[in-house]
Amino acid sequence: MKMYETMKSNAAKIGGSFIETPNAFTPGDESVAERTANAWAAMEEGRAKKDRGILYDHREAPPETDLADEVSLTAGLRYAYGDSSDHPDGCVLHDPPCAPGWSPLESLKATIWDPDTLVQKALSDFLNQITHATNAWLSQPEWSACADPGKVVSDREVITLGFDGSRGRFKGKPDATALIACRVSDGHVFSVFVDEADDNPKKWPDWQPNIAALEAAITQAFRTYQVAAFYADPGKDWRSHVNQWEAKWGSKVSIKSNANHPFEWWMTGGRSGLVQRAIEQLEGAVRNVDMTHDGSFALTRHVLNARRRLSAGKLALGKESDYSAKKIDAAVAAVLAWQARLDAVARGVGRRPRRTAYRVR
Template identity: 30%
Template sequence: MRAGPKRAITAEPLDFSDLGRPGWTRLQRFALEYVKVPKGHGARKPFKLRKWQLDIVKELYPSRGPRPRQGLVSMPRGNGKSGLAAVIALYALFADEEEGAQVLVVASDERQARIIFNACRRMIELDERLAEQVQIFQDRIYVPHTDSELRPLPAEPGALQGWDPSLVVVDELHVVTEAVYDAMLLAAGKRERSMLLAISTPGESTDSVMWRLVEHGRANTNDVSFKLVEYAAPEGCALDDEEAWKIANPALGDFLAVDAVRAQLRTTREPAFRRYRLGQWVGQVDRWLPWGAWEDLANPTRVVADREPVVLGFDGSASGDSTALVGCTVGPDPHVFVVGVWQNPGDVRWRVPRSDVDDAVAAAFDRYDVLELAADPWGWRSEIEAWAKRYGERRVLQWNTAAANRMAPATDRFYAAVTQSELSHDGNAVLATHLGNAVAKSTALGDLIHKDKRGSPRKIDAAVAAIVALDRAAFHSNKSARRRVRSFK
């Protein structure tokens, strides 16, 4: 790339009509005829899409019907994500019959975004026909004949304003915030035909926009506007199961060497190996509950009946964090369900809507046979006193969640119930996130859960409320059993 003014483009515009109609076959032919592998395995040879790469392209660029507005490709490292993304970006820039195409490559910072940008630049340089069509600048690739451009951008809301992209390629979605993703989605929705495509490894935590989209894709396979392509080893597989490696890594044995993965297994911690090599969501490295244990117990079809005996657990914040009210049925098959969670959406001025919390408590007492409301008193003493006066002091208990002699046994009880499949729950996503955010700290009295670090935005209040609710439900269940035994005698 030469500095200074760029030469005028004198070559005639390229005619891509012989590649066929826009769609996956046209993209495949464009890659084979115009794109060369820039480096590594097969360098300088035509970019022939592997079958698995073609399967991805078919999902994103169907020959018939509408294209998805959003696409997410989740796979482990080393499978050529950046190379495939660069080919798709070049196709969108040159051959997708989009006049004035804007192709944006977005990543956590501009350096990361330039990985795909530089791959695109090198692919152009390796084909004289493409090189004659463009002017390459430090921050963009420009096609004068169609007034089209390709740019790398950092994942910042301000940097994403004012664009009209035909394609947004997001590199490593797991580090992108909700605000940035929303900004990209709104920008990409201005054209009749546009797409936001993310290609990423799984993230460190389920408290992320990527996990939300993975869940949506898994649950909504018929959503034509959203396509999820996910490569991951089966849950619970052994780390050294090489058949599982093949499932997660379509390039294994091709340009991803098996012996390299074997070597990495010997020196990589299990959570990192599962994430980066098996494509699995392992949550936080030190998360409290085993991965997947809580999710396996979901029973959203179970309805807690009116006047059914329940216990409510309450964990509140005084101002800007989150507040949770969680219920648990009393009996041999406890069912945990969320009554309400109120959490800060990211506004420093936000305060817990105490009247809404009070209304939720009142509605729960009206609907269920609430044997007890166990509430952490910090910041809510006046409300708890009012609830005790309204519903009776025997039914409202101040439960100090900071007291390790109470909380540690309750935490261990909850852990045992989950790992031994002794409860069910309503599948509430917020509660699942809070449980996933919780990390364990061992004490002489048992484990206690905490945030991952002081001041962390990852909230755990619903998890705390659930622990309290289950513990008190078990107490009342055992008390009823003792009554029945005495009556029998």
């Protein structure tokens, strides 16, 4: 890291540039490659000022690449290595294809299949896939396999909402505030509102989520779609807001968390069994590709930040550490939206009515 900082400073002093050509990083290692990727993502999301001098180019093998299947592995390597692949048919990136390059695919496959080669190492070093920390909830290939940013959720479609938020933090970066939606008909998860502090630590002590913007997002969601359920973790900071939302919108939903508080769905407070089941339901849907998502930067980042934790002996989601700047609130909101969707499906909400055919004699 010290060498990187020195090179970066020296390049800036002479108006020069430098190139980083690493293997795929492992999330949570705080490597130079991870920091650069996070900096680029922050610029794309608008959380940091744009640096026109950064060109970020990352190409990895498709998430469905099967290391044990030679055809699948060859296709994944050809895509990851691009025009450097020595495959006799040339590269798969251009039409017409470039001539064979210098990277020996047969040797790469032999190394991948070597019993001493760790799977995670093979994925990062040869397929250029950003995988996951050992205690990660979901891996990047698993999550990206479900990405479908081209899907459109039309007005008046039946959806569910999930909410998780924070009002500030005594120490470290404040937690984020997130409102995530899920279409009932097919389980497409999409981001409605995510608000979090930027990466400048000087602003953290005074940061607060934009309550007016959040209220506007909730109002817009209820006016645009048919909201079947809204599950919100009130926590210690949001119960009065959740109660106000219940008073305003509670009569509009057909699925209620409970009779007295239709939106309250606590992620704490002796509900570890219910929380574990909700987490496992979305986890299973992702790993079986039974859902899709919009691929939004913030939602993806929060899902990949989430770590597996134990609470009262049950699965829970947590950050990598108590004061980590890597937030997971959108991931929690997605779990709540997915659980709300499951409850709606179980009650038959959003199911298209059967058409009755009559024979006319």
